[in-house]
Amino acid sequence: MDSSTVLGLAAQADHRLVALSFRYGQRHTIELERAALIAAHFGAEHRVVDINIGSFGGSALTDKRLEVPQEATPAGVVPTTYVPGRNTVFIAVGLSLAEAVGASSLHLGITAVDYSGYPDCRPDYLAAYQTLADLATVAGREGRGARLVAPLLEMSKVDIVQTALAVGVPVELTWSCYSGGNEPCGRCDSCRIRDEALIAAGHPELASRPAQAALS
């Protein structure tokens, strides 16, 4: 939902759009099918990059021997679904693509509000990455490198839901569940935060388990 909202916002600005997804060993590869549909919805070219960082281990998101937690992770604790260095790798590949296609900006769905346990979703991290990007590439050193744009950085999940609906994201196509099934589990952190936000934004019919969630 976060990435789709960023794409919807960029579509409003009349950019030429190239959407970038990653097959990195995640359980929930269904998100790649959904990403293709949503990219098409917004008229974006869609690229999928394969990178097997999931094989390094250490995350419940990619290691089938670990369980995806079914209880809420306490605030400030790093969830076991944390994939070491994932955003750093994703942004690096995005910068490579941006330079190869001459893109002026790289739009990211990171948000610092509801995932405070993740180290690589915070404003200081993003600022440091911009500094690096400006030194890392030919374009950056010439002052025409891609800008990192993170419009959701300070948004709550409810803000994101409202923005998604405002820019015409087909929310029913977006996929958030980490557990890897064909239906969202409704219990992992990602389902939980999404469902609470959809209900708070007045759209319980879009929640993964609307009946239970609305009653709980």
Next chain:
Amino acid sequence: MDSSTVLGLAAQADHRLVALSFRYGQRHTIELERAALIAAHFGAEHRVVDINIGSFGGSALTDKRLEVPQEATPAGVVPTTYVPGRNTVFIAVGLSLAEAVGASSLHLGITAVDYSGYPDCRPDYLAAYQTLADLATVAGREGRGARLVAPLLEMSKVDIVQTALAVGVPVELTWSCYSGGNEPCGRCDSCRIRDEALIAAGHPELASRPAQAALS
């Protein structure tokens, strides 16, 4: 030769060694076979990560429609073999692996001296990456993140050759040629710089075309 020298230096320090190579669409995949041999020589575990950034285009190193230059690139000019964002991606993946395996340092073969045309082989770039790394990972924010170590950063190629021989690198196994054949071409920038350094260090017999090079 640069990466192998870094591995040889790390082997002297009695680290547990994990060597990381990339299959990124380069013409010269023979470097991966050689990397496996050299990793084994130093008792390092060897990992190969597939990442198709070469498909983004824009570099003679990965785009078979472009020619690998057979003339020396003038100082200060970015060579056409530049792959957009390559080192940024490689280091990001290295940091991910470092965190997953609990490594205390990530050793890089970048050198600022003989490749001044590359933006991502310079001290300011490396310092900015360390700042990012310390914010990017759980380990980094807890003050126990991997240190980026670049022992060749200020070395000339002749210094590197001498260091390689001093730490027991099997130089004859190292592969530098960018052109993608089964024998080094002896003409691309990478061969040229290597051969000049081997000859200057007193080892013309290790150069790719020792007879011609020694006579020229």
